[in-house]
Amino acid sequence: MKKILSILFVSALGGAITLGAYKIFIEKNQDVAIQNKQEQPFSFPVSHQTTNANFIPDTDVSFAAAAEKTVHTVVHVKNTTVSSGQMTFEDLFFGRQSQRAQVGTGSGVIISPDGYIITNNHVIAGSRALTVTLNNNKTYEAKIIGADEKTDIALIKVEADEELPFTTFGDSDQAKIGEWVLAVGNPFNLTSTVTAGIISAKSRDLSGLSNQSFIQTDAAVNPGNSGGALVNTNGDLIGINTAITSQTGSYIGYSFAVPSNIAKKVVQDIMEFGNVQNGILGVSGGSISAGYAEKFGLNTTEGFYIEEVEEDSGADIAGLKSGDIIKKLENIEIKKFSDLKGFLNSKSPNDVVNVTVLRDGEQKVFAVTLRKNETLTVPIIGVIKNAKPKDLKKYKTENGVKIARLTNNKNYLSYWINNGVQVGDIITAINDTKVNSIDDVQTILKNRHTNDLLRIELINSKGEKERYNFR
Template sequence: MPPAQSPVARRLSLLPSRRRALLAGLLVVPAVPLIGCGSQAVAQRGSVLPDFADLAERVLPAVVNIAVQSETTTVPPEFRGTPFERYFRGRRERTQGAGSGFVIDPTGYIVTNNHVVGSATRVTVSLQNGTEMPARVVGTDELMDLAVLKVEPRQPLPAVPWGSSGAMRVGQWVLAAGNPFGLGGTVTSGIVSARGREIGAGPFDDFIQTDAAINPGNSGGPLFNQAGEVIGISTAIYSPSGASAGIGFATPSDLARPVVEQLRRDGRVDRGWLGVSVQDLVPEDPRAGRRAVLVTDVVRNGPAARGGLRAGDVVLAVNGERTESSRVLVRYVAALPPGQSVRLSVQRDGRSVETSIQVGRRPPGPG
């Protein structure tokens, strides 16, 4: 059963449901058919297109379908806050959903999106040969929209390796695989359309954009390079209709891999946190000054407040490294283990200030 679509103008669909945001027009998770990465096919105009047949045959056994069941208590809006509300609290509604995933370890570790499993009470993984196995959720991370599952196979499973998303160039071929609209074992091809896309999904937006057809149900499925390595995880699509419009987004493997390793090891991800609100500070004339980060608010009794940081401070560098955007600052701090100290170079009231802050643990939630 295909996952739910985004309510934001019904365009930003986080395959199947995740936080929806962006421009009025994005839907979370090409027209020219491509002949598949081992042999080559010649197009009518003489250009050479890749043949994905060998690649698909090699990687598909490691791509899985994920079915989930959830139970929720639903109180009709008209009865909320009335004496009749208690009559609905004991009634539970069962919902179903579907997504994709891929095996990263022959012992049964599987990667998918957090919004695929969500608050599921039951998760079932189906292999390409039809084998079904119950899965246990090892850990989830809402901020990166990632989840790690574990199944107990009777024999080692086919697995696929990670690749480097940073090595991918705009225009290079990619292959997407998954379970669109419940149609398991589906592959589509395209190119890397853009890198570093921000779609308003969270503080760690840095998506790969591709024109490989991605649809609801592809969520959590792998995006392969021509070597058969996972360089992205399908997460969102931009579409006015809910179906693929040739604009899909995948979480880069370079960002996903360390999170997956932490989830597999600890069942959670601990990120560093300063407790500040920040925004980019761009000079009116780019030639007149450097980019920096403006502190707009400081959480009371948070790490930054205890370290002496103030609203209105301009952060120029972290541990000696220039910070030209709020994204750079947030990611740098998030990568630090809670408890470690960080040195900020700050401009305050026209003078330079150095301050040391002990990084705290980022609280749960999307913010």
């Protein structure tokens, strides 16, 4: 019994000592530590205006209204193509074809009540059958009206039994970086999907060839969104969702849309002419970088530097010169070539554009009438252009196109020079077909198979007719 009481006494004494030590040393130190933490100053951005400390986005922006306005105008596009797969033993044994039907899906945007729909060229490319499903689940067969591979825009049409809801075009030139936008489409066959984001950049070129001018946004876009709508908070169409950059093939934070001004112009040209009519300035040069500025002794790193003005072009007639720096087209600032390209892609031949250039330190404005492109680059030859009557008369021929510049390819250049071919000579036929314009040349080259022999007939400065064959 005494032994048990002794154990209890020792336990109670040990507990009292432990509790006392905790109160005196540990708890006191914790109070000091917490007190010190509270006394640490906080840093906030300084502003003389009253702000919302939580930095909540503008709650007056109505995503719901824009989504409701757009979602019924975006359709699900199903493209059935036929591909040639690898021949299997069963195909050979049973005499079957190796061709297989493949189905691809994308999106489209209704732009008129009578069923015209804008989408991407890559959504409808190679189609054997094309169907469109509306947001109300009605399905229609669609036909292709036309397409433009360069801008990746296509126009299709359905014959509906009623007027369809449609989206109106907005002005993509007026869209601002940081502005809220919605992407509406059918990613992964999830119909009527709406995502939100902001415009991250404009005039974005993904190819590195300065032939694109995308709107970049962080609204989530995935496979199946292609051809869908990018709209502002008013529900106006400011872009056609087209591409993403990703190592996985899915969205990782950036997506890209063809600006609505370009898409609208392509659609109008397809409906009126059957193809795209581009208006050109008639200048060549490049975006001004630090290296460019050093090379030409410039005191600016923004704008488009004109190295050469094409003879008889709109720029030439208006008075633009080599050495001028294009700073603005109308009210659009030109900082790089994709800015210039994006603006011109929305214009047509005979449009008049006010061009602001920097010349000898002063800004000057020239009214330039855009012209239809009359030049074509053929890698084997160089740059060719439509010949004038005086050119044809000089070479005593009734048809042909003129060599404006020989190729930069050293092998081909040496070949032409060694054979006495020079700038000004007239090409009269390609692959035994007479040519009267660069359009004729473009058609012949487009229909030519890669491995076909290329036969060029021309008249040189001596009036001699020559024929050259290339593989």
